[in-house]
Amino acid sequence: MTQQEKTIPVVIVGAGQAGLSMSWYLCREKVEHIIFEAKTACHSWDDERWDNFCLVTPNWQCALPGHPYQGNDPHGFMVKNEIIDYVRGFVASFNPPLREHSAVTSITRHEAGGYRVVVGDEVWHAGHVVIASGAYQDAVIPGYASAIDPSIFQIHSQDYRNASQLPQGAVLVVGSGQSGAQIAEDLFLENRKVHLCVGSAPRVSRFYRGRDVVDWLADMHFYDLTVDNHPLRDGARDKTNHYVTGRNGGHDLDLRRFAREGVGLHGTLATIRDEVAHFAPDLKENLDDADRTNADIKKSIDAYIAREGISAPTETDYVPVWEPDGGNMPLALKAAGITAIIWCIGFRPNYRWIDVPVFNGANKPVWRRGVTDMPGFYFLGLPWLHTWGSGRFSGVSRDAAWLASQITGKDVPIA
Template sequence: MSQNEKTISVVIVGGGQAGLSLSWYLCREAVDHVVLEAGTACHSWDDERWDNFCLVTPNWQCQLPGHPYAGSDPHGFMVKNEIIDYVRSFRGSFTPPLREHTRVTSVTRHEEGGYRVVANEEVWHAQHVVIASGAYHDAVIPGYAGAIDPAIIQIHSQDYRNAAQLPEGAVLVVGSGQSGAQIVEDLHLEGRKVHLCVGSAPRVSRFYRGRDVVDWLADMKFYDLTVDRHPLRDGARDKTNHYVTGRNGGHDLDLRQFAKEGVGLHGTLETIRDEVAHFLPDLKENLDDADKTNADIKASIDAHIARAGIEAPVEAPYVPVWEPERGNAPLDLKAAGITAILWCIGFRPDYRWIDVPVFNGATKPVWDRGVTDAPGFYFLGLPWLHTWGSGRFSGISRDAAWLAGQITGKEIPIA
């Protein structure tokens, strides 16, 4: 074995909160391992979030192993710098064998068992490999974007920082998931004229009947719902998250209210040709569906309150504050004064560097609670890895403890 080759029990690929959480358990169990991180432990929070980014789940849900939120505002929402401080303080709470700026470029399986991991100039031979690098690798931007006049600036949501970053003029935001809806508000509050292409993302109220909706759902064990019990089964992993915000103490994001205040709403973007945006005729349907999801969540909370005999203030049903006109007229970008397009349509995972038979025909990894059919090969930190709480600060510790148990062969209690 050459000098740059090493043998170790476990290689964890990814040093964010998921990889570090597993490392915390393995350190406690004295398991020989290494955490390989392409950037730094907090780089995604620091480098891929806008300035006014904040959590959409309350601080009390931040429950990394051995490191629960200990601040003075458990029902508040940490802003970007506070999130970075929280993750950094977790990293500082123990001594993980973390190697930053170490990009893994290849993972292959040995014929005799175990795996070969190539990172920078080193080769690691391990019995166990855990992929904790997330699923948000390649920013999605449609092919036709390359034909748009370069005078119109185009950036992806991961590169957006603030309104001052964009040229003067109107902004077209494409996508109404969590990032798109929150960025629209960020621009709108800065006095920018915004147009939003509304997709099929659902919405949820921030507060209902005297409490944060997350508190109600936690009491109802929604975050413990396992993917095999979800009506969509594995399809739950492809669902867009509900849009809501924790900004300034938390409030609803109502796209209809935005429209009433001057934001231009359009249906799903179909294409842009010759600087003219064409939309599907689904704006009303998408707004109505988002409201229905919100109403259904409220109805489930009402049922819980009734079953438990809880005293809670009663709220009147939501009444739409704005309705779209019929039609889906195209939008001439230059005539509308649009100088920037923000693509908020998500990411694609990139696992091309993994040569292990753990993927389906759509190149998506297949697992059961993070455990694949390849012995000793696991995933961690992905949405719906096991429960609705997976991939969030609230559920990572449970998933990490489970995988630590699979690696060590014994039951590991959740910290």
């Protein structure tokens, strides 16, 4: 039997902060639309974060449209439950046309123009489609993981909650980006022996010369820098985020200090074979590069302070508190007492359900400020879609307003 087709001007796929922000502007502009969400609104904050998760950016950067942070700690860092409450408050503030537990399984071009969107046993015809499902669908776990002895517990960072979830014993954390570095600290604070595979992620200080580094960078208009003006241009989208934490008021994550206090640091994990982990000989290089990035950020702040004639306390240069002696020697997992591995090596986007020519040869979507070459087809909420904040609470409102202007054909002011 032919499915009955429903028609609507705009379909939004995904009800994270990006899709909800898009909906907020369309509601304000009185544009009929619907949001389809495979799970529940902003479920990832609840379902894919560990118990002690907190923001790494200060609360004042939480600026969803019409819903700025209103708490009494703008320079603090919301913990998991506070983040969930903030997002739920945003949803309640405007009651979006949301369909939860409604996964979009197919999007194709419609013979009458626009797009054909399949959701369960429903077919929708939309003139505009906004893909706001994010870039973190498929957890990355290497193929050789399946050959590791099943007595060693394995989990991806999105499924880690706390130390008690793991068997007793040492833990191998693979990856030193934001999740890996913070999870390593979380385990260490629970008195677990931790081994950390250090990759090429850069680091940044939490505070410098009397202020949060984010405050300095905001004053320097770093967060207004567009990807077109970034020195790396599109390459900025492939860069790993700097590791730092907002835990307990915020502090640096200095992996050298971790090592001095008992965390085992290793180079990039090359493979695990016969329960022996093999590492690249890049531990010192990766630590030095991370420190160099941090030093460069501080130098840019120093230059800004000098240029603007700002009175600010001075700080001495960072001196490494620990130096590696090798870091690439193989590690026999069971001999080291390792009973668990946490994979913190990221995600891949999953766009297999989109059959619209908006992807390049590497199956990556191609857009300019979220607008693709296919009329009425957009992406929102991806890292560096337009600026650093495009995938975050701080910049998604600006991007959503821009796409709303493309849909309505008129200027849509940012809330």
